[in-house]
Amino acid sequence: MSTLTQDSTPQSPPAPAAPGRDRYFDLLRALALFRVVLYHLTGWAWLPLLFPSMGVMFALAGNLMARSLKRPAPAVIRGRLRRLLPPVWLLGVVGVTGMVAxxxxxxxxGHPLWWWFHLTFWILPISDPPYAEGLPGVHGLIGADWAVELAGPLWYVRAYLWYVVLSPVLLRALRAVPLVTVFAPIALAGVFELGWLDLPGERFDSGLTDFSTFGACWILGMAHQEGLLKRLPRYIVPSVAPAIALLGLWYALNHDFGNGNDLDSMPFAQSLWSLATVALLLHISPSWQEWPGRLRRWDGLITLLNSRAVTIYLWHNTCILIAATQWDRLWSVVFLEQNVPWLLESVWPVLVVTWLLIACCVVAFGWAEDLAARRRPRLWPNGAGRGRSPRRS
Structure with a gap:
C-alpha cells in the first residue's frame, strides 16, 4: 500500500485564532510529508516505526473535519470534496493522457464499456481509478511502469473521501460511546487478520482494510477536537499508548518484519502502532503562541508544505521515479562509475533531485489547490510578503 492531506492537509496558512495548535499540527503535517517521500524512495522499514505518517495525517484530517462539522454536514462534505478533487482531476488529465498516448x-x-465506466473513478474516486500496468518508460525521462507509481497515492484519496462521508456518523457515535468508537476499527483489523470475516471483493477489500487500519487515527483526531482526550486523567494516555504500541511491535516482529515486509503490509500491526503514536502526539499538543526559536526559521517552508500538501503527495511518487531514472543515467559516465560509485549508489542525491522536481510540481500544478479553495492562484505560497489569513474550514 502506498503511503498523504487533504482538506486533511492544510489549505491555507496557520490561523491566528488558534496559533499554538495550528502551528503544532502544521509541523506534524510537514514532517509526515517529508517522511512519506523519504520512505517511498528508500523503502527503509524502520521509517514507519519512527513516524507513522499516514496515521498522523488521517488524525489531523479527522480533527479538522470534527471542527468543521459545527456547520451542517452536507455543506461540510461538499466543501471537503471541492477542495480535494481538482488536484486529483489535474493528475488524472496528465496521467490518463499519457497512458492513452x-x-x-x-x-x-470484449467489455470496453467497463473501461469507460471505471474511468469515472478518476472523477469521483470512491474506488481505485484504473491505470495501465506494464507501460514502457519514456526513454531518458522516466522509468517503466510509471503509471503504477503515478496512481499509487490515490489510495489515500479514496480512503479520505470515505472518511469524510462517514464523519457525521462517526462523530455521533464518538459522542455516544467514545471508547467503543475509537477501538472499533482496531477490532475490525483484528477480525480481518484472524480470518474470522471474509472480505467481499477486491475493491471492497482495499476500502475496508484502509478503514480498519487508520480509522482509529481519524476518530482519535475527532476526539481531540471534541475535547474528549482532555477529560481523561493526564496519566492515561502515556500509560496505555506505549502498551498498545508494544503490542503492535510484537506482532510485527513475530511476522517477519523487515524491508519488503514492514508495517504497510501488516494492517493490524500498523493500526496498533499508528493509534498509539497518534495518541501520544495529540496528548503532547504544545501551546505555541509563537514558533519556538529553533523552528522560527522553518516557518516559510512549513507553510509551503502545508499549503501544497495535496500536490506534493499526489506527485511525489512520479518525481521519485523521474529522479531515480535520471540519476541512474550517470552510471554511463565512466569517470563517475570508476571513481565515485558510492555516490551513484547513494539515495541522498536522488532525494535532493526528487525535492527539486517536487518544487517544479508545486509551481506547475499547485494552483489547482488554490482554485479548489477559491483563492487567487499563487506559485509559491510560503506566507512571505503578506499577512496571515484565517484558515477556512
Missing part, C-alpha cells in the same frame, strides 16, 4: 485503451476482452 502509450496505447492504453478499452480492454481487449
Amino acid at each position: 502509450q496505447g492504453w485503451g478499452p480492454d481487449a476482452d
